[in-house]
Amino acid sequence: MGTGLVAAFACVFLTAMVAYFLLTGGEAQLEDSPREAELRALRERKRTIYDNLRDLHFEFLAGKLGEEDYRRGRGALEQEAAQVTRKMEGRA
Template sequence: MTLLAAFACVFFTALAAWFVFAGDERLPEDSPAAARLRALRERKQAIYDNLRDLHFEFLAGKLAQPDYQRSRQMLETEAARVVREIQRCGEAS
């Protein structure tokens, strides 16, 4: 029984070692420029989502017209800023 257990221990140790060192996956290289561009796009997406939400809340009657207009304008300005950044990133790369 002990011998069997010892054999199992050796076998599993070898298996674990093989598993750990056999892998040779290519990790995705993440260039700073790509990461930055991705971040900006996420930001833009978030702002667009905010705009959709805002519009929906307005349609649902939760917001007064001036509140809606003002928030929409501010979000659009914010989105434009991000779009300009995206363009700049494109130029840089």
């Protein structure tokens, strides 16, 4: 009987703790508007392209890439960056 009473008290205490935790606290933050989110995604893409440029340059300096591979890779990445910039300007 004594053990059962202790268990019942523990159950009530646990429920009260959880209920307190559930009922107190602030509000959640919602994400940006679709337009803001899209702009952010484009900025992220642009940063990724810059990172790729940096890696490409480093590999060239390290001697992993020949002149031909480096120029081709750099040209393609610059073109990609320009496209992303145009997209960003179009959505401004």
